[in-house]
Amino acid sequence: MRFPNSLNEKLKKRVESNLLRKLSQTSLTYDFTSNDYLGFNQLKEISEKATQLVEEHQLSFNGAGGSRLLSGNHSLYPLTEDYLTAHYKSLSSCIFNSGYTANLGLLSAIGLRNTIFLYDELVHASIRDGMQLSHAKAYKFQHNDASDLERLLTKFESDEIDVFVITEAVFSMDGDGPNLNRFLELCQAYKAYLIIDEAHSNGIFPLEDLLSEHDVKDVFARVVTFGKALGIEGAAVLGSEELTTYLVNFSRSLIYTTALSPIQVAKIYTAHQLLAEKKEELNWLKENISFFRSMCFQLRLDQYFVESFSQIQSCVIPGNDKVTEIAEKFQEREFHVKAIKSPTVPEGQERIRFCLRAYTNPSEMEAVLKLLKQWLV
Numbered sequence: 001m002r003f004p005n006s007l008n009e010k011l012k013k014r015v016e017s018n019l020l021r022k023l024s025q026t027s028l029t030y031d032f033t034s035n036d037y038l039g040f041n042q043l044k045e046i047s048e049k050a051t052q053l054v055e056e057h058q059l060s061f062n063g064a065g066g067s068r069l070l071s072g073n074h075s076l077y078p079l080t081e082d083y084l085t086a087h088y089k090s091l092s093s094c095i096f097n098s099g100y101t102a103n104l105g106l107l108s109a110i111g112l113r114n115t116i117f118l119y120d121e122l123v124h125a126s127i128r129d130g131m132q133l134s135h136a137k138a139y140k141f142q143h144n145d146a147s148d149l150e151r152l153l154t155k156f157e158s159d160e161i162d163v164f165v166i167t168e169a170v171f172s173m174d175g176d177g178p179n180l181n182r183f184l185e186l187c188q189a190y191k192a193y194l195i196i197d198e199a200h201s202n203g204i205f206p207l208e209d210l211l212s213e214h215d216v217k218d219v220f221a222r223v224v225t226f227g228k229a230l231g232i233e234g235a236a237v238l239g240s241e242e243l244t245t246y247l248v249n250f251s252r253s254l255i256y257t258t259a260l261s262p263i264q265v266a267k268i269y270t271a272h273q274l275l276a277e278k279k280e281e282l283n284w285l286k287e288n289i290s291f292f293r294s295m296c297f298q299l300r301l302d303q304y305f306v307e308s309f310s311q312i313q314s315c316v317i318p319g320n321d322k323v324t325e326i327a328e329k330f331q332e333r334e335f336h337v338k339a340i341k342s343p344t345v346p347e348g349q350e351r352i353r354f355c356l357r358a359y360t361n362p363s364e365m366e367a368v369l370k371l372l373k374q375w376l377v
């Protein structure tokens with residue numbers, strides 16, 4: 001079978017610029033790449049309790065058997081959504097198959113012709129794709145910059161248009177986040193609606209802490225994903241009951257896809273139950289973040305790192321070739337460390353992103369930073 005020339009050209013360009021992506025398996029010893037921040041991916045209790053729950057509900061089917069709007073809305077869906085609503089101190093919740101489809105389905109559904117999206121310049125690809133699928137106009141503001149956001153809010157203040165402000169609680173590439181209290185105050189002052197993607201903060205930095213001066217119920221929509229600290233898969237959009245009703249009616253990535261199987265939804269339930277119990281892992285992760293940051297200062301590496309309070313610590317190494325060379329040296333020494341190249345990040349902002357986990361050993365962090373110092377300075 002012939003492969004179209006136009007597509008081949010695109011692949012050739014990737015190869016020529018040394019940017020061809022490949023799916024690989026890794027068995028490297030020291031993990032600084034996965035998003036399994038709390039070690040939940042390995043927690044047998046999640047699947048054991050989920051299996052029990054499925055049996056109790058007599059739902060031991062392999063799949064959901066259809067879309068949620070047809071035959072797929074098995075009884076574990078409402079049970080789990082009620083649990084999530086209470087867990088996240090929200091008013092309502094709607095489960096999606098992934099964070100990607102949650103952002104796609106939310107933004108494409110709410111972005112009508114008379115809508116403006118104001119988004120942080122570094123938001124995740126799923127947010128960009130969701131905006132692109134909508135009929136709305138989108139304008140970016142500078143990363144975490146409340147003044148730049150206010151400039152745009154002033155420009156688009158009008159009773160005729162709905163303005164949605166989109167940001168992340170912890171940014172996936174930089175590990176930092178905006179002043180959410182200020183962002184919500186601006187939204188309230190300019191009658192805009194705030195949307196927060198909590199993919200990387202979920203389970204680690206609760207929104208009620210990041211938004212300590214306000215009620216989390218005042219956020220228009222929250223996207224929580226379960227493939228990172230929760231160690232499983234799936235996502236939910238949290239917000240008002242009207243928002244859930246709206247999504248059930250207009251969100252195409254919810255309507256036109258097969259629902260999650262009972263066991264997957266049961267895992268969402270049990271992983272959240274365990275999150276409330278497993279406080280030790282969270283403490284270890286927080287200790288690891290402090291240790292990593294203090295080692296950075298001690299080794300005078302802080303100048304190369306993006307300022308970040310979270311488990312995502314990025315060392316900027318400009319140039320795809322340079323960052324790849326350093327990542328490969330790490331891999332030769334059994335450190336699972338990946339280069340994040342442009343165009344995934346802006347040119348000149350290429351980086352190595354160290355994802356810290358509850359189970360990362362301090363000696364591994366010390367070793368990784370000492371090697372980095374040797375190769376960088």
Ligand SMILES: Cc1ncc(COP(=O)(O)O)c(C=O)c1O
Binds near residue numbers: 099100126172
């Ligand atoms: C900020 C952000 N939002 C959404 C997603 C997508 O989530 P999922 O992996 O559940 O599709 C990701 C995944 O990397 C992310 O980093």
